[in-house]
Amino acid sequence: MGSLGDELSLGSMLPITICDSRRGVEEHVKKLEEEKRKIHGSQLELPLCLQILNDAILYLKDENKNCSEIDDTQRPLLKDFISLNKPIPEEKKKFHQWNSNDTKIKNKLGIERSEEKSSNGLSMLLIPKVETGLGLGLVASSSTTTMVNGRRKGVSSRGSTSDSMPQPAAPPPFLQQQALRKQRRSWTPELHRRFVDALQQLGGPKVATPKQIREHMQEEGLTNDEVKSHLQKYRLHIRKPNSNADKQSAVVLGFKLWNSSQEEEETCEGGTKPAKRSTSQSGSPQGPLQLPSTTTTTGGDSSMEDAEDDKSESFQMERLRSP
DNA sequence: TGCCGAATAT
Protein backbone atom coordinates (compact mmCIF):
# COMPACT_ATOMS: atom_id res chain seq x y z
CA MET A 1 0.00 0.00 0.00
CA GLY A 2 1.95 2.92 -1.17
CA SER A 3 1.14 6.17 0.35
CA LEU A 4 -1.25 8.33 -1.45
CA GLY A 5 1.33 10.96 -1.91
CA ASP A 6 3.48 8.60 -3.92
CA GLU A 7 0.84 7.96 -6.44
CA LEU A 8 -0.83 11.30 -6.55
CA SER A 9 1.37 14.21 -7.10
CA LEU A 10 -1.24 16.74 -6.30
CA GLY A 11 1.22 18.50 -4.12
CA SER A 12 3.24 19.43 -7.11
CA MET A 13 0.22 21.13 -8.52
CA LEU A 14 0.11 23.78 -5.92
CA PRO A 15 2.49 26.18 -7.64
CA ILE A 16 0.10 26.49 -10.52
CA THR A 17 -1.07 29.70 -9.08
CA ILE A 18 2.23 31.16 -9.91
CA CYS A 19 2.14 30.64 -13.61
CA ASP A 20 -1.06 31.58 -15.22
CA SER A 21 -0.10 31.99 -18.78
CA ARG A 22 -2.46 30.49 -21.25
CA ARG A 23 -0.06 27.76 -22.14
CA GLY A 24 0.46 27.02 -18.54
CA VAL A 25 -3.21 26.70 -18.03
CA GLU A 26 -3.48 24.14 -20.75
CA GLU A 27 -0.64 22.21 -19.25
CA HIS A 28 -2.30 22.22 -15.89
CA VAL A 29 -5.50 21.04 -17.37
CA LYS A 30 -3.63 18.09 -18.71
CA LYS A 31 -1.97 17.50 -15.40
CA LEU A 32 -5.22 17.69 -13.58
CA GLU A 33 -6.79 15.20 -15.91
CA GLU A 34 -3.85 12.98 -15.33
CA GLU A 35 -4.40 13.27 -11.60
CA LYS A 36 -7.97 12.36 -12.13
CA ARG A 37 -6.98 9.24 -13.98
CA LYS A 38 -4.61 8.35 -11.20
CA ILE A 39 -7.34 8.64 -8.67
CA HIS A 40 -9.60 6.49 -10.74
CA GLY A 41 -6.85 3.95 -11.12
CA SER A 42 -5.99 3.94 -7.48
CA GLN A 43 -9.40 2.57 -6.57
CA LEU A 44 -9.47 4.92 -3.68
CA GLU A 45 -12.66 6.67 -2.87
CA LEU A 46 -11.80 10.30 -3.00
CA PRO A 47 -15.03 11.90 -4.09
CA LEU A 48 -14.22 15.32 -2.81
CA CYS A 49 -10.83 15.21 -4.42
CA LEU A 50 -12.36 14.14 -7.69
CA GLN A 51 -14.93 16.83 -7.51
CA ILE A 52 -12.33 19.44 -6.85
CA LEU A 53 -10.32 18.17 -9.73
CA ASN A 54 -13.29 18.20 -12.02
CA ASP A 55 -14.19 21.67 -11.00
CA ALA A 56 -10.65 22.81 -11.41
CA ILE A 57 -10.45 21.36 -14.87
CA LEU A 58 -13.67 22.96 -15.87
CA TYR A 59 -12.57 26.19 -14.40
CA LEU A 60 -9.24 26.12 -16.15
CA LYS A 61 -10.80 25.30 -19.46
CA ASP A 62 -13.26 28.05 -19.05
CA GLU A 63 -10.54 30.33 -17.95
CA ASN A 64 -8.47 29.45 -20.91
CA LYS A 65 -11.34 30.19 -23.19
CA ASN A 66 -11.99 33.55 -21.73
CA CYS A 67 -8.44 34.43 -21.16
CA SER A 68 -8.05 36.34 -24.34
CA GLU A 69 -10.83 38.68 -23.33
CA ILE A 70 -9.55 39.43 -19.91
CA ASP A 71 -6.58 41.35 -18.97
CA ASP A 72 -4.04 39.22 -17.21
CA THR A 73 -4.07 41.42 -14.18
CA GLN A 74 -7.77 40.98 -13.76
CA ARG A 75 -7.84 37.25 -13.92
CA PRO A 76 -8.48 35.52 -10.67
CA LEU A 77 -5.78 33.31 -9.41
CA LEU A 78 -6.39 29.65 -9.44
CA LYS A 79 -5.88 29.59 -5.75
CA ASP A 80 -9.10 31.46 -5.45
CA PHE A 81 -10.79 28.54 -6.96
CA ILE A 82 -8.82 25.69 -5.52
CA SER A 83 -10.33 26.68 -2.23
CA LEU A 84 -7.11 27.27 -0.51
CA ASN A 85 -8.50 30.49 0.75
CA LYS A 86 -12.07 30.42 -0.32
CA PRO A 87 -14.59 28.88 2.01
CA ILE A 88 -15.99 25.63 0.82
CA PRO A 89 -19.43 26.07 -0.67
CA GLU A 90 -22.28 24.70 1.36
CA GLU A 91 -22.98 21.96 -1.11
CA LYS A 92 -19.46 20.70 -0.87
CA LYS A 93 -19.50 20.92 2.87
CA LYS A 94 -22.52 18.69 2.93
CA PHE A 95 -20.88 16.41 0.48
CA HIS A 96 -17.82 16.20 2.58
CA GLN A 97 -19.69 15.56 5.75
CA TRP A 98 -21.85 12.95 4.21
CA ASN A 99 -18.83 11.10 3.07
CA SER A 100 -16.77 11.43 6.15
CA ASN A 101 -19.31 10.56 8.77
CA ASP A 102 -21.20 7.54 9.76
CA THR A 103 -24.12 6.70 7.57
CA LYS A 104 -26.47 7.17 10.44
CA ILE A 105 -25.63 10.79 10.41
CA LYS A 106 -26.84 11.04 6.88
CA ASN A 107 -30.30 10.26 8.05
CA LYS A 108 -30.10 12.92 10.66
CA LEU A 109 -28.73 15.58 8.42
CA GLY A 110 -29.87 18.85 9.73
CA ILE A 111 -32.15 17.41 12.31
CA GLU A 112 -29.79 17.77 15.20
CA ARG A 113 -31.32 19.28 18.24
CA SER A 114 -29.69 22.34 19.53
CA GLU A 115 -29.20 21.12 23.03
CA GLU A 116 -27.75 17.77 22.24
CA LYS A 117 -25.30 16.04 20.02
CA SER A 118 -23.42 19.01 18.77
CA SER A 119 -20.30 16.98 18.72
CA ASN A 120 -20.42 15.72 15.20
CA GLY A 121 -20.37 19.21 13.88
CA LEU A 122 -23.16 18.70 11.44
CA SER A 123 -25.51 20.99 13.14
CA MET A 124 -22.82 23.57 13.40
CA LEU A 125 -22.21 23.38 9.72
CA LEU A 126 -25.71 23.45 8.52
CA ILE A 127 -27.90 24.88 11.19
CA PRO A 128 -27.48 27.99 13.15
CA LYS A 129 -27.98 27.07 16.73
CA VAL A 130 -31.38 28.37 17.54
CA GLU A 131 -32.85 28.83 20.94
CA THR A 132 -36.31 27.65 20.24
CA GLY A 133 -39.36 29.09 21.80
CA LEU A 134 -38.16 32.61 22.07
CA GLY A 135 -36.14 34.76 19.83
CA LEU A 136 -36.22 32.51 16.84
CA GLY A 137 -33.63 33.26 14.34
CA LEU A 138 -35.74 32.73 11.30
CA VAL A 139 -38.06 35.41 10.11
CA ALA A 140 -40.61 33.03 8.76
CA SER A 141 -41.60 31.90 12.19
CA SER A 142 -42.98 35.20 13.28
CA SER A 143 -45.50 35.30 10.52
CA THR A 144 -46.93 31.91 11.24
CA THR A 145 -46.98 31.75 14.99
CA THR A 146 -48.77 33.40 17.77
CA MET A 147 -48.15 32.90 21.42
CA VAL A 148 -51.16 32.19 23.52
CA ASN A 149 -50.56 31.62 27.19
CA GLY A 150 -47.09 30.55 26.44
CA ARG A 151 -48.09 28.07 23.82
CA ARG A 152 -47.78 28.37 20.14
CA LYS A 153 -50.86 28.36 18.05
CA GLY A 154 -51.34 28.04 14.38
CA VAL A 155 -48.09 26.31 13.70
CA SER A 156 -48.26 23.15 11.81
CA SER A 157 -45.69 21.00 10.17
CA ARG A 158 -47.11 21.94 6.85
CA GLY A 159 -47.56 25.59 7.74
CA SER A 160 -47.36 27.78 4.71
CA THR A 161 -45.51 31.01 4.52
CA SER A 162 -46.94 31.96 1.21
CA ASP A 163 -48.56 35.07 2.52
CA SER A 164 -45.42 36.40 4.00
CA MET A 165 -43.02 38.76 2.34
CA PRO A 166 -40.97 37.16 -0.34
CA GLN A 167 -37.89 35.85 1.33
CA PRO A 168 -34.75 36.15 -0.67
CA ALA A 169 -33.56 32.70 0.14
CA ALA A 170 -36.11 30.85 2.16
CA PRO A 171 -34.50 28.29 4.41
CA PRO A 172 -35.34 24.73 3.58
CA PRO A 173 -38.37 23.29 5.36
CA PHE A 174 -36.36 21.21 7.74
CA LEU A 175 -34.52 24.29 8.86
CA GLN A 176 -37.75 26.10 9.51
CA GLN A 177 -39.03 23.09 11.33
CA GLN A 178 -35.95 23.00 13.44
CA ALA A 179 -36.26 26.63 14.29
CA LEU A 180 -39.90 26.45 15.20
CA ARG A 181 -39.61 23.50 17.46
CA LYS A 182 -39.58 24.09 21.14
CA GLN A 183 -36.55 23.41 23.16
CA ARG A 184 -36.74 20.00 24.63
CA ARG A 185 -37.59 19.95 28.28
CA SER A 186 -35.52 17.63 30.33
CA TRP A 187 -37.44 16.01 33.13
CA THR A 188 -34.86 15.67 35.77
CA PRO A 189 -35.46 13.28 38.63
CA GLU A 190 -36.05 16.24 40.86
CA LEU A 191 -38.58 17.74 38.54
CA HIS A 192 -40.27 14.42 38.14
CA ARG A 193 -40.40 14.02 41.87
CA ARG A 194 -42.22 17.26 42.15
CA PHE A 195 -44.47 16.15 39.37
CA VAL A 196 -45.29 13.01 41.30
CA ASP A 197 -45.80 14.99 44.45
CA ALA A 198 -48.24 17.18 42.65
CA LEU A 199 -49.99 14.12 41.34
CA GLN A 200 -50.36 12.78 44.82
CA GLN A 201 -51.70 16.01 46.12
CA LEU A 202 -54.18 16.21 43.32
CA GLY A 203 -55.51 12.73 43.67
CA GLY A 204 -53.46 10.69 41.29
CA PRO A 205 -52.64 10.67 37.63
CA LYS A 206 -56.13 9.84 36.59
CA VAL A 207 -57.73 12.88 38.03
CA ALA A 208 -55.00 15.43 38.06
CA THR A 209 -55.00 17.75 35.10
CA PRO A 210 -51.94 19.25 33.51
CA LYS A 211 -52.88 22.72 34.55
CA GLN A 212 -53.37 21.74 38.14
CA ILE A 213 -50.13 19.88 38.16
CA ARG A 214 -48.26 22.77 36.69
CA GLU A 215 -49.72 25.17 39.20
CA HIS A 216 -48.89 22.82 41.97
CA MET A 217 -45.35 22.30 40.83
CA GLN A 218 -44.69 26.00 40.56
CA GLU A 219 -41.82 25.39 38.26
CA GLU A 220 -40.75 28.46 36.45
CA GLY A 221 -40.98 28.11 32.73
CA LEU A 222 -42.90 24.90 32.87
CA THR A 223 -45.80 24.91 30.48
CA ASN A 224 -49.06 23.06 30.44
CA ASP A 225 -48.02 21.33 27.31
CA GLU A 226 -44.91 20.00 28.90
CA VAL A 227 -46.79 18.78 31.89
CA LYS A 228 -49.45 17.34 29.68
CA SER A 229 -46.93 15.50 27.63
CA HIS A 230 -45.21 14.17 30.68
CA LEU A 231 -48.49 13.18 32.20
CA GLN A 232 -49.40 11.33 29.07
CA LYS A 233 -46.22 9.40 29.15
CA TYR A 234 -46.72 8.75 32.82
CA ARG A 235 -50.19 7.42 32.29
CA LEU A 236 -49.04 5.22 29.48
CA HIS A 237 -46.28 3.98 31.65
CA ILE A 238 -48.55 2.97 34.47
CA ARG A 239 -51.01 1.42 32.10
CA LYS A 240 -48.43 -0.64 30.32
CA PRO A 241 -49.38 -4.27 30.68
CA ASN A 242 -46.96 -6.56 32.40
CA SER A 243 -45.92 -8.17 29.17
CA ASN A 244 -43.00 -10.15 30.52
CA ALA A 245 -45.17 -13.03 31.48
CA ASP A 246 -42.28 -15.43 31.50
CA LYS A 247 -40.77 -13.58 34.40
CA GLN A 248 -42.89 -15.12 37.06
CA SER A 249 -40.68 -14.03 39.83
CA ALA A 250 -41.93 -13.36 43.29
CA VAL A 251 -41.75 -9.68 42.62
CA VAL A 252 -43.91 -9.91 39.57
CA LEU A 253 -46.31 -12.14 41.35
CA GLY A 254 -46.42 -9.68 44.15
CA PHE A 255 -47.05 -6.93 41.71
CA LYS A 256 -49.92 -8.81 40.20
CA LEU A 257 -51.44 -9.28 43.59
CA TRP A 258 -51.02 -5.65 44.26
CA ASN A 259 -52.26 -4.72 40.88
CA SER A 260 -55.55 -6.49 41.35
CA SER A 261 -56.21 -4.59 44.49
CA GLN A 262 -54.97 -1.44 42.88
CA GLU A 263 -57.81 -1.62 40.43
CA GLU A 264 -60.21 -1.55 43.29
CA GLU A 265 -58.54 1.51 44.58
CA GLU A 266 -58.74 3.16 41.25
CA THR A 267 -62.39 2.46 40.85
CA CYS A 268 -63.12 4.05 44.15
CA GLU A 269 -60.82 6.86 43.29
CA GLY A 270 -63.31 8.20 40.81
CA GLY A 271 -65.87 8.63 43.53
CA THR A 272 -64.42 9.59 46.82
CA LYS A 273 -61.05 10.49 45.42
CA PRO A 274 -58.71 10.01 48.34
CA ALA A 275 -57.17 13.30 47.72
CA LYS A 276 -54.01 12.60 49.63
CA ARG A 277 -52.36 9.29 49.50
CA SER A 278 -49.58 10.39 51.67
CA THR A 279 -46.36 8.47 51.42
CA SER A 280 -46.20 8.42 55.17
CA GLN A 281 -49.09 6.06 55.09
CA SER A 282 -47.88 2.49 55.50
CA GLY A 283 -46.78 1.72 51.99
CA SER A 284 -49.59 2.74 49.79
CA PRO A 285 -47.81 5.23 47.66
CA GLN A 286 -48.54 6.94 44.43
CA GLY A 287 -50.39 4.16 42.75
CA PRO A 288 -48.76 3.84 39.38
CA LEU A 289 -45.23 4.19 40.41
CA GLN A 290 -44.86 0.68 41.59
CA LEU A 291 -45.01 -0.82 38.18
CA PRO A 292 -42.05 -3.11 38.25
CA SER A 293 -42.48 -4.53 34.82
CA THR A 294 -40.03 -2.30 33.11
CA THR A 295 -38.13 -0.98 36.01
CA THR A 296 -36.06 -3.98 36.81
CA THR A 297 -33.45 -3.08 34.26
CA THR A 298 -33.42 0.66 34.57
CA GLY A 299 -29.95 1.82 35.19
CA GLY A 300 -30.80 4.26 37.88
CA ASP A 301 -31.04 7.49 36.00
CA SER A 302 -34.59 6.71 35.18
CA SER A 303 -36.46 9.76 36.13
CA MET A 304 -39.67 7.87 36.19
CA GLU A 305 -39.38 5.46 39.02
CA ASP A 306 -36.24 6.13 40.91
CA ALA A 307 -37.45 6.75 44.38
CA GLU A 308 -40.72 5.02 43.96
CA ASP A 309 -39.27 1.69 43.04
CA ASP A 310 -38.00 1.15 46.50
CA LYS A 311 -41.36 1.81 47.94
CA SER A 312 -43.01 -0.43 45.46
CA GLU A 313 -40.71 -3.31 46.09
CA SER A 314 -41.09 -3.16 49.79
CA PHE A 315 -44.77 -2.82 49.29
CA GLN A 316 -44.85 -5.85 47.08
CA MET A 317 -42.97 -7.82 49.62
CA GLU A 318 -45.48 -6.82 52.20
CA ARG A 319 -48.21 -8.04 49.93
CA LEU A 320 -46.46 -11.31 49.49
CA ARG A 321 -46.17 -11.79 53.18
CA SER A 322 -49.76 -10.93 53.93
CA PRO A 323 -52.06 -12.54 51.40
C1' DT B 1 -61.42 30.18 23.85
C1' DG B 2 -59.06 27.28 26.88
C1' DC B 3 -58.27 22.77 28.47
C1' DC B 4 -57.92 18.05 27.92
C1' DG B 5 -56.67 13.30 26.16
C1' DA B 6 -55.15 10.78 22.41
C1' DA B 7 -52.60 10.32 18.33
C1' DT B 8 -48.79 11.37 15.81
C1' DA B 9 -44.29 13.46 14.72
C1' DT B 10 -39.55 14.30 15.75
Add this chain to the structure above:
DNA sequence: TATATTCGGC
Protein backbone atom coordinates in the same frame (compact mmCIF):
# COMPACT_ATOMS: atom_id res chain seq x y z
C1' DT C 1 -37.73 6.15 24.35
C1' DA C 2 -38.69 10.94 25.56
C1' DT C 3 -40.60 14.95 24.37
C1' DA C 4 -43.15 18.07 21.19
C1' DT C 5 -46.91 19.02 18.30
C1' DT C 6 -51.33 18.38 16.34
C1' DC C 7 -56.10 17.17 16.40
C1' DG C 8 -60.69 16.79 17.84
C1' DG C 9 -63.97 16.98 21.58
C1' DC C 10 -65.88 19.30 25.48
